Amino acid sequence: MAAPVIEVSELTRTYRSGGLFSRSRKEVQAVRGISFAVRRGELFGLLGPNGAGKTTTIKMLMTLLLPTSGSARVLGLDVVKDAQAVRRKVGYVFGGDRGLYERLSGLDNLRYFAELYGVPPKNQKARIGELLELVGLNGREKERVEGYSRGMRQRLHIARGLLHGRECGRHRRPARHRGRAGPALQRARAGDPFLAGEREQAKVHIGHQLIAI
Numbered sequence: 001m002a003a004p005v006i007e008v009s010e011l012t013r014t015y016r017s018g019g020l021f022s023r024s025r026k027e028v029q030a031v032r033g034i035s036f037a038v039r040r041g042e043l044f045g046l047l048g049p050n051g052a053g054k055t056t057t058i059k060m061l062m063t064l065l066l067p068t069s070g071s072a073r074v075l076g077l078d079v080v081k082d083a084q085a086v087r088r089k090v091g092y093v094f095g096g097d098r099g100l101y102e103r104l105s106g107l108d109n110l111r112y113f114a115e116l117y118g119v120p121p122k123n124q125k126a127r128i129g130e131l132l133e134l135v136g137l138n139g140r141e142k143e144r145v146e147g148y149s150r151g152m153r154q155r156l157h158i159a160r161g162l163l164h165g166r167e168c169g170r171h172r173r174p175a176r177h178r179g180r181a182g183p184a185l186q187r188a189r190a191g192d193p194f195l196a197g198e199r200e201q202a203k204v205h206i207g208h209q210l211i212a213i
Helices: 054-061 083-089 106-116 121-135 150-162 174-191
Strands: 006-017 026-038 069-074 090-093 168-171 204-207 210-212
Touching (some): 054 069, 090 150
Antiparallel strands (some): 006 069
């Protein structure tokens, strides 16, 4: 059996609060020793109420936060020791209005992020064209993002997350936009080699008020 794409073991993140002159410091354990594995082609989700640690877990996997203890590997790379290499191989689909420049067109947003992600200039035009077609924004790409509907913005987020041909993608709060961006996700699943084999998984409890699907 192939090695997991994501492998998490006893991952913990603790926040410490209290000012410089405070007599007491408070510790809040945002993620409490979770463990799970995701194999290639699987569609995997984290469920839980606010404060359960979903976003914190994703940020640790994206190398945006350091774990307090435990370990996590993405595509065989350690998220702490190999952070730069992990960032080159993963994509992150934001939720809501964050992560886009509203005063730029959808096309200019994708051009900017293509440069940021290191997509070779000779490949950018074709790649952006493919993604606009994939998410159904052809014909609307020259309009400013500030005039996009929420569903259109989410589709642009999906295109951004696929720009650099990543081997592993993460979508923050996909259920919130499932109705608006569902067709785009279906097209992406069919048109992208990594997403083409996705299948649903059974629920597994992995931590305090946090569920993996």
